[in-house]
Amino acid sequence: MRYIAWILSVLVAVTLFLFQKVEGGPAEVTLVHTSNVTGHLFPCPS
């Protein structure tokens, strides 16, 4: 019984790994940039 559980857990892990590789798609990253804030805690009206 313990072996079956072990085999199943390995199978699930491998499947998840493969699924991630195939369906992963492009990576998305967002960069948020500030500059010259110069001590302004409250934004100047834009």
Place this chain on the structure above:
Amino acid sequence: MEKDRAEGTPVLVVDSGDLFFMTKAKVDPEKASAKARLIGRAYRRMAAVAVNVGDLDLLQGLDFLRKEASQGLPLISANLLDPSSRTPIFDPYVIQKVSGIRIAFFGLLSPNFQPEIADPMRKTVGERIFIKDPVEAAQEMVLKLRDKVDMILLLSDLGNYREHELVKAVPGIHFVFGGPEGRGLAQPNREGKTYMFQSYAKGMYVGKLRLTIKNPGLPFQDEGRVSRLQGEIRNLDRHLQDLQKQQAGQPNPEVAQRIQWIQQQKARFQEQLRQFSGAPSQENHFLWTLEPLNASLSEDEDIKGWIQEAGIDPD
């Protein structure tokens, strides 16, 4: 930012310099320090990943910055060195691994201070700093980082002209975030394969760069170019309609020539648009936008509380 993070998109907050202080002569140093400490706290709260040291950040001395760094603010500079050991005073770069992509940020400041801060700077940091040539520092950084990471980004307090010169001399930098001049760029500047961005000043706007990375080794395409081309075509169409109406009422050879020129221009833009939005590209994409920080955005209650506790009034 919180919305993007909640949707599962990794968000990296960066600042390219001159975060803490301004040059005004009549600033109460205690009040300026209190505000600077709050700004440092707010950037830590936003989990900023890299904050470049700009020349104005040195106005209250190194001790303030060292304290901020010791409290967890990720201050970086690749060319701000200790004059005796010639080693960086702060980390020269940071590396972030997000969605399997390794991104390095390094920072640079200009060795030529603005005339209005040269004197106060001598008093606060004097002989305690040495600023290395930015091009040399950038060459060292790219050499060191290019085999370790997928992308190299520069946070720059150099100014637009110097950034162009640097990027020409040092290939291998993907993006440059700059802006000591306080201007904003609705569309990025480009030098070779490097794109350069600026996000205004005084917290009026933040720049948002959304990256879609298929293969970090390949060049990036500017997604905003499609909407800009569509806008150009719409403008030309409007102009064309006006001229055609005019021509229908009273034919004029000069107007006919202008119509022909606009039609050629439109065809050129349409061809560019067709090429750009045709077959799905294997390249990486980015979309750059400037987001105004105005009263419609909700405030972070904790940070609002810190400001009230400190008794700091609006600027």
